[in-house]
Amino acid sequence: MLRPQNQMWMHLSRLHKEFPAWIATSFSGAASGPGADTTPPAFCDAGNHPADATSAKTGHLPEAAVEPDMEDIADRFLIPILNDCPDAQNRQNLQDKGQFLARQERWSDLSQLIRTADKAQARTQGGLPEADLLAYGARSDVVNAVEHALQDPNDKSTATTARSGTKNTGKQASAGKKSGENPILIDGVMALETLRRDHPKDIYLTAIVALAHIDIAWTWRAAAADAEVGPAKQEAQLRRSSAHFERAAALLAPLKDQSGDSAFLSAAQCALFAGQRAETLDVADAYGSLIDQAPTNPRPMRALGAQMLPRANGSYAALELEARRTAARTQAQWGAGGYTWVYFDAMAIDEQACARVDSKFFLDGLQDILSTDSSQEMINLLAAYCAVTLPNGGKGTSSADSNRVEISKAARWLVRSHLRELHPLIWAHACQGFDNNARITSLRRFAAHGQAKALHSLAQIFQDEIKSGHRVSFTPEGVDLLPCQ
Numbered sequence: 001m002l003r004p005q006n007q008m009w010m011h012l013s014r015l016h017k018e019f020p021a022w023i024a025t026s027f028s029g030a031a032s033g034p035g036a037d038t039t040p041p042a043f044c045d046a047g048n049h050p051a052d053a054t055s056a057k058t059g060h061l062p063e064a065a066v067e068p069d070m071e072d073i074a075d076r077f078l079i080p081i082l083n084d085c086p087d088a089q090n091r092q093n094l095q096d097k098g099q100f101l102a103r104q105e106r107w108s109d110l111s112q113l114i115r116t117a118d119k120a121q122a123r124t125q126g127g128l129p130e131a132d133l134l135a136y137g138a139r140s141d142v143v144n145a146v147e148h149a150l151q152d153p154n155d156k157s158t159a160t161t162a163r164s165g166t167k168n169t170g171k172q173a174s175a176g177k178k179s180g181e182n183p184i185l186i187d188g189v190m191a192l193e194t195l196r197r198d199h200p201k202d203i204y205l206t207a208i209v210a211l212a213h214i215d216i217a218w219t220w221r222a223a224a225a226d227a228e229v230g231p232a233k234q235e236a237q238l239r240r241s242s243a244h245f246e247r248a249a250a251l252l253a254p255l256k257d258q259s260g261d262s263a264f265l266s267a268a269q270c271a272l273f274a275g276q277r278a279e280t281l282d283v284a285d286a287y288g289s290l291i292d293q294a295p296t297n298p299r300p301m302r303a304l305g306a307q308m309l310p311r312a313n314g315s316y317a318a319l320e321l322e323a324r325r326t327a328a329r330t331q332a333q334w335g336a337g338g339y340t341w342v343y344f345d346a347m348a349i350d351e352q353a354c355a356r357v358d359s360k361f362f363l364d365g366l367q368d369i370l371s372t373d374s375s376q377e378m379i380n381l382l383a384a385y386c387a388v389t390l391p392n393g394g395k396g397t398s399s400a401d402s403n404r405v406e407i408s409k410a411a412r413w414l415v416r417s418h419l420r421e422l423h424p425l426i427w428a429h430a431c432q433g434f435d436n437n438a439r440i441t442s443l444r445r446f447a448a449h450g451q452a453k454a455l456h457s458l459a460q461i462f463q464d465e466i467k468s469g470h471r472v473s474f475t476p477e478g479v480d481l482l483p484c485q
Contacts, residue, residue, distance in 0.1 A: 073459045079474040080421040085377045087126035098137025111204040118264040131264040139212040142188035149184045150223045207268045210251040217244035245275030266290040283313045295333045301341035335368025348389050355400035380423040384430035387411035387457040424450035
């Protein structure tokens with residue numbers, strides 16, 4: 001499943017070598033003054049996570065599996081390759097701005113900036129809420145530090161039973177250090193907790209702290225999914241994940257009444273459902289409210305679909321009902337696309353959802369999505385989903401496979417009629433089923449894997465043209481066939 005605001009859904013944030021002072025100075029026993037070393041171990045490239053979804057599987061990404069004929073295949077296509085989407089720099093700038101203000105401890109400025117973006121419902125060109133990006137940047141140092149510490153093979157510390165935010169957290173953290181736990185696992189988030197206590201009435205700063213707990217909870221859950229983790233340690237890590245979710249819920253509970261006027265706070269409330277059981281109707285209503293506040297943003301619709309699965313907080317009947325209700329409530333923005341968005345991730349991760357989807361309605365929705373957003377980023381997303389994500393989930397029930405095959409055929413007209421450039425990172429993410437918990441140890445290999453898979457898919461779509469000795473050129477005007485040189 002997908003996670004709630006994370007990644008910022010697909011985009012990778014920078015990783016940094018130094019902690020800001022407001023985190024570093026909180027380390028118990030940390031050196032201070034001239035010559036103090038506050039530099040943590042070197043970071044590996046890693047992916048971020050979104051905030052309104054859940055992730056189905058975890059694990060290291062494969063090396064770029066380039067088959068022997070890959071060079072020949074690549075030579076048959078002339079297509080622009082964009083390793084960064086046009087919106088990437090704007091997204092990164094917003095994250096950097098949030099991170100900079102946090103590092104400078106300019107909390108009032110940060111809060112006001114997020115408030116302004118939230119009230120104006122400001123979005124990037126790709127549709128990401130600017131408030132979410134600013135908030136992610138503000139907590140990224142803490143979240144990335146914990147993620148790195150848990151991935152460090154030399155860190156032998158185990159998850160203690162400390163529960164973040166309880167009255168004796170400080171004593172428990174100290175005990176954890178005595179038992180060998182890495183202080184980064186607790187001190188960064190406790191610095192954020194201190195910040196919140198210094199600004200008790202600032203709802204946006206409180207939400208940032210809560211979202212940091214949710215991100216860290218996902219990191220602990222991902223660590224527990226490691227096949228090499230023993231049962232005892234896995235149980236402890238899952239307890240730690242639950243503790244962070246519980247702390248986030250406690251922080252957000254007083255803000256619930258104010259969420260009706262804030263898409264940012266509504267998204268934070270919805271993010272909690274990934275870590276707690278709730279009544280199906282309550283989950284559907286919460287996401288419905290968020291969708292009403294930001295109907296042009298498809299991410300809450302995708303997350304709603306994941307939450308309506310029986311494995312989360314719903315049922316298959318609820319999934320179908322909410323998909324149709326979403327299509328109706330967003331008809332002005334997406335046509336039938338709301339139905340498609342709700343099923344988008346749900347059917348990719350659940351066999352029965354794939355078997356029950358109304359494939360004709362889903363395909364109508366694809367057409368309507370393109371009528372609303374015909375950007376190359378969207379074309380790559382939909383084409384990669386149809387060509388890679390759905391076929392990867394095959395070998396299920398006959399009805400599921402039938403729907404999967406029918407919808408996968410859409411990749412042909414998406415590519416032939418609309419594709420003009422290749423976005424490898426989107427295709428690489430599609431190879432993982434849009435799993436936001438996947439650990440990316442090398443961004444270069446990740447992109448190379450996506451590019452290789454994309455070219456393979458193009459080779460299948462244009463196999464007749466290639467067999468007849470043509471090269472395929474993608475231009476702004478469409479696809480041209482050229483003779484092989």
